[in-house]
Amino acid sequence: MDSDEGKLFIGGLAWDTTEDKLTDYFNQYGDVTQTVIMRDKTTGRPRGFGFVVFSDPSVLDRVLNDKHTINGQGR
Template sequence: MQSDLGKLFIGGISWDTNEERLKEYFSVYGEVLEAVIMKDRSTGRARGFGFVVFADPVVAERVIKEKHNIDGRMVEAKKAVPRDDQNTLSRSSSSIQGSPGPGRQERYLLEV
């Protein structure tokens, strides 16, 4: 299993950008192991975000600090948060918005 340490979430990707272009853009920073653009399951259309995995986590840290313009769009690079951690984060912040309704936890477990 590859480490998620070098994995970045890339948001605001242009509809015209493909995975090859994403990989090509970020490979100037360091070795890109994987570049994926997420697509809608039913339509197959790009959803405007994806993930890039760098071989070296230090490179990923450097990429986060810079601004990126790909195919005329400013894209956002953030550290990718594994889905398990995301659920923990949203639950811990839910005390501000009120407690989650009954059955909410089970839905998360089924999605994973």
């Protein structure tokens, strides 16, 4: 994740959310080039947040204006 352009912070994720689930969900807004769920360095357990990167940063406005439920967690 070298560039911040098109990158979106995703917080409040369910513990069992995977990168694939994030990609599948956010592909409805545009081409997702990368997803990452942050993990504890010691245990490897998810920390409840991550990032999604879109190839076209202009889709961020649409994403931010919608409410989202991902893997049972609503935001």
